[in-house]
Amino acid sequence: QKEVEQNSGPLSVPEGAIASLNCTYSDRGSQSFFWYRQYSGKSPELIMFIYSNGDKEDGRFTAQLNKASQYVSLLIRDSQPSDSATYLCAVRRGSTLGRLYFGRGTQLTVWP
Amino acid sequence: EPEVTQTPSHQVTQMGQEVILRCVPISNHLYFYWYRQILGQKVEFLVSFYNNEISEKSEIFDDQFSVERPDGSNFTLKIRSTKLEDSAMYFCASSTSQSYNEQFFGPGTRLTVL
Numbered sequence: 001q002k003e004v005e006q007n008s009g010p011l012s013v014p015e016g017a018i019a020s021l022n023c024t025y026s027d028r029g030s031q032s033f034f035w036y037r038q039y040s041g042k043s044p045e046l047i048m049f050i051y052s053n054g055d056k057e058d059g060r061f062t063a064q065l066n067k068a069s070q071y072v073s074l075l076i077r078d079s080q081p082s083d084s085a086t087y088l089c090a091v092r093r094g095s096t097l098g099r100l101y102f103g104r105g106t107q108l109t110v111w112p
Numbered sequence: 113e114p115e116v117t118q119t120p121s122h123q124v125t126q127m128g129q130e131v132i133l134r135c136v137p138i139s140n141h142l143y144f145y146w147y148r149q150i151l152g153q154k155v156e157f158l159v160s161f162y163n164n165e166i167s168e169k170s171e172i173f174d175d176q177f178s179v180e181r182p183d184g185s186n187f188t189l190k191i192r193s194t195k196l197e198d199s200a201m202y203f204c205a206s207s208t209s210q211s212y213n214e215q216f217f218g219p220g221t222r223l224t225v226l
Binding site: 034036090 | 143145147153154155156157160167168170201203207214215216217218219220
């Protein structure tokens with residue numbers, strides 16, 4: 001079973017729409033969850049992190065965590081063409097120190 | 113804004129050669145990491161480092177790999193005898209703690225093994 005799973009996409013949304021990105025994880029003891037954005041050929045850039053069940057909002061981004069369902073999501077409101085990138089979900093398991101487990105990423109395209 | 117830096121940006125080497133990838137973590141960070149990403153694949157953890165010793169390593173991080181903090185600012189990854197399958201982007205990251213704090217990634221070094 002894969003540690004972290006994401007739909008690979010591509011996910012395509014029009015400018016101004018809401019983009020919804022999903023991630024599931026296998027280790028029920030996982031404690032912290034991160035969303036990174038990666039432009040082609042570039043390094044992962046941290047967007048948001050979430051530790052507690054519920055929603056966390058930061059500007060146009062909202063992370064949602066449901067530990068019972070082992071599910072974390074990222075909503076991007078008012079999507080812009082500059083949001084077009086691959087979005088990586090990363091999880092820190094409770095049994096590890098700092099190691100992050102990454103999903104394969106979801107490719108998002110926002111068309112004008 | 114402080115950032116993680118890495119050198120070189122691109123390294124080409126022959127199979128069997130040794131390479132050293134260099135990183136300068138963010139100055140007040142205490143925990144350092146190496147990850148790699150083979151083209152088209154997911155980001156994979158290699159090793160974490162704290163207080164001048166390895167705190168965790170993955171199954172990828174075998175005897176061919178080593179890490180070092182030779183001075184107060186640099187953090188290096190050495191691959192002793194490179195293989196074709198070591199070709200990847202290598203990312204250095206740093207954080208203020210291992211528990212809940214976020215890891216910030218450097219721009220990466222693209223390693224090409226011929």
